[in-house]
Amino acid sequence: MDMKLYRTVAGAVVETDGSFFFVPDVDWGLILNRTEPASVVNTLLDGLSPIEAPDLSGALPPIGKHDVWAAGVTYRRSRSARMQESEQAGGDVFYDRVYDAERPELFYKSGARAVVGHGETVRIRADSTWDVPEPELALVINSEGTIVGYTIGNDMSSRSIEGENPLYLPQAKVYDRACALGPCVLLTDTPPGPETGITLTIQRGDETVFEGNTSLADMKRSLVELAEFLYRETSFPDGSILMTGTGVVPDPPFTLGHGDVVRITIDRIGTLENQVE
Numbered sequence: 001m002d003m004k005l006y007r008t009v010a011g012a013v014v015e016t017d018g019s020f021f022f023v024p025d026v027d028w029g030l031i032l033n034r035t036e037p038a039s040v041v042n043t044l045l046d047g048l049s050p051i052e053a054p055d056l057s058g059a060l061p062p063i064g065k066h067d068v069w070a071a072g073v074t075y076r077r078s079r080s081a082r083m084q085e086s087e088q089a090g091g092d093v094f095y096d097r098v099y100d101a102e103r104p105e106l107f108y109k110s111g112a113r114a115v116v117g118h119g120e121t122v123r124i125r126a127d128s129t130w131d132v133p134e135p136e137l138a139l140v141i142n143s144e145g146t147i148v149g150y151t152i153g154n155d156m157s158s159r160s161i162e163g164e165n166p167l168y169l170p171q172a173k174v175y176d177r178a179c180a181l182g183p184c185v186l187l188t189d190t191p192p193g194p195e196t197g198i199t200l201t202i203q204r205g206d207e208t209v210f211e212g213n214t215s216l217a218d219m220k221r222s223l224v225e226l227a228e229f230l231y232r233e234t235s236f237p238d239g240s241i242l243m244t245g246t247g248v249v250p251d252p253p254f255t256l257g258h259g260d261v262v263r264i265t266i267d268r269i270g271t272l273e274n275q276v277e
Contacts, residue, residue: 029064074245214247
């Protein structure tokens with residue numbers, strides 16, 4: 001059975017089997033660091049009555065003290081895009097090699113402080129000329145390295161900066177409001193399968209200027225494999241969130257503009273929406 005957890009200022013809203021429940025004063029990070037968080041939540045729901053479907057447009061980002069990391073070049077489309085952006089700098093060969101390598105590309109994306117949630121604004125860098133959102137399934141992983149939930153991630157990326165030199169990756173990926181997560185965490189006994197669809201739409205005013213989709217079937221690496229590599233030599237006492245790469249990348253010369261609205265929808269989880277500041 002699927003269960004969705006929404007983080008709010010006063011506690012958590014739980015959606016399960018078509019009903020909503022409010023649980024006050026929830027230690028979000030503690031719940032998500034358990035081996036079976038759904039069992040913990042079910043215990044908290046004992047004796048509570050359902051509430052009317054609430055307005056969750058202002059839900060907080062579903063993150064405690066987690067570090068956010070990201071995996072790159074996990075889809076063929078991502079490999080092609082990264083090779084294209086880095087060709088002039090001579091870095092395209094690295095992305096071709098990592099796609100087929102045993103070891104995945106993993107990089108630090110954000111601390112909890114800089115993450116924004118559903119309905120909040122994301123940013124493009126003032127010193128970048130080519131910017132895109134990257135829609136990704138994000139894994140919620142406990143301190144033991146076990147995947148305990150799933151959410152939606154937007155890995156905002158400055159492709160012009162990374163394209164200058166692959167060593168500029170941290171500047172292209174890590175800056176204020178460059179990471180969005182939400183709108184909830186999906187707890188489930190049935191992990192997202194290959195058929196799980198991911199859709200990205202970008203709206204500019206009244207016009208949809210980009211729409212694309214992919215599915216987890218296009219991923220080269222498994223979700224468990226990515227989590228295992230992240231935890232090989234690094235500990236996360238409060239757990240972590242790992243974005244798993246993108247299979248939807250707008251072709252050049254498209255670039256985000258101020259005021260654009262980015263919507264990322266993943267089956268069974270919902271839609272993460274953010275406006276570009």
